[in-house]
Amino acid sequence: MGLKKLLIDVPALIDSGVSVNNIECEYMFHRNNQGTFQLLEIAEFASYCRQCEEAFCIAACPKDALEHQENGIIKRHNMRCVGCKSCVLACPFGTIFPEVINYISSRCDYCLNQLKENQDYQPACVQTAPPNCITMTDIKEEDPVNHIYFHGDHLAIKNPNWRAKEDRQ
Numbered sequence: 038m039g040l041k042k043l044l045i046d047v048p049a050l051i052d053s054g055v056s057v058n059n060i061e062c063e064y065m066f067h068r069n070n071q072g073t074f075q076l077l078e079i080a081e082f083a084s085y086c087r088q089c090e091e092a093f094c095i096a097a098c099p100k101d102a103l104e105h106q107e108n109g110i111i112k113r114h115n116m117r118c119v120g121c122k123s124c125v126l127a128c129p130f131g132t133i134f135p136e137v138i139n140y141i142s143s144r145c146d147y148c149l150n151q152l153k154e155n156q157d158y159q160p161a162c163v164q165t166a167p168p169n170c171i172t173m174t175d176i177k178e179e180d181p182v183n184h185i186y187f188h189g190d191h192l193a194i195k196n197p198n199w200r201a202k203e204d205r206q
Contacts, residue, residue, distance in 0.1 A: 040152050040191065041173045043145075043160070045080050047196035053167035060171070063161040064146055073162050073171075076145050076192070083188040084196040085132040086111055097127035110188065147191040 050057075060073045088111055095103045095111065102117035103124055125133045148160040152173070162171050176193050179186050185195045 040149065041156070041175050042187070042191055042193045043076070043147050043162075044172045044174045044176065044185070044193040044195060045076060046170050046172075047077070047080055047084070047194065049195075050077075050167065050170040053170055055167050055170075059165070061161040061165040062145070063148070073145075073166075076162070079188060079192065080194040080196060082113065083110070083186065083194055087130050087132060089129075093127040093129060094124035094133055097123040099123060108189075149191065 057073055057077055062073050088109055090109075092103070092105065092111055095105065098118075099121065100117045100119050102114045102119075104112055104114070106112050148158060151158045151160070159173060163173055174193070176185070179193075183195065184197050185193055187193055
């Protein structure tokens with residue numbers, strides 16, 4: 038049995054009206070940690086980015102802050118970004134928003150060490166988020182019918198995705 042995934046239900050979190058600043062994170066390498074904000078940024082980007090094979094945003098970036106990963110997902114390296122917004126202008130779908138490109142990013146480690154020691158472990162974000170907005174769950178595959186998509190090995194995102202609208206599950 039593999040490790041559980043962190044599942045973020047973006048619509049439920051928005052509907053709860055709770056600020057992301059009220060959700061705690063226990064990642065110890067940042068005093069004023071905003072790891073939850075970083076997770077939500079990843080969730081939003083993964084939901085809206087078209088993951089183009091020939092991505093103009095990647096070609097336009099002068100600092101290599103965007104790159105294709107082996108799994109086809111476009112990854113942003115926020116610490117490389119200089120804020121020139123070339124990627125925003127190059128994206129033919131308008132899915133890169135300048136207000137979500139930040140410069141300093143706290144990185145969530147998905148509490149993997151704690152989960153390896155205790156499969157029932159519940160991270161601080163799960164405990165302090167509104168009920169059912171952020172959960173640790175044993176989910177094996179994406180579920181496009183219910184708008185659940187994976188981002189990497191440890192994060193699942195529940196949010197309507199452009200792929201569902203175009204029948205490109």
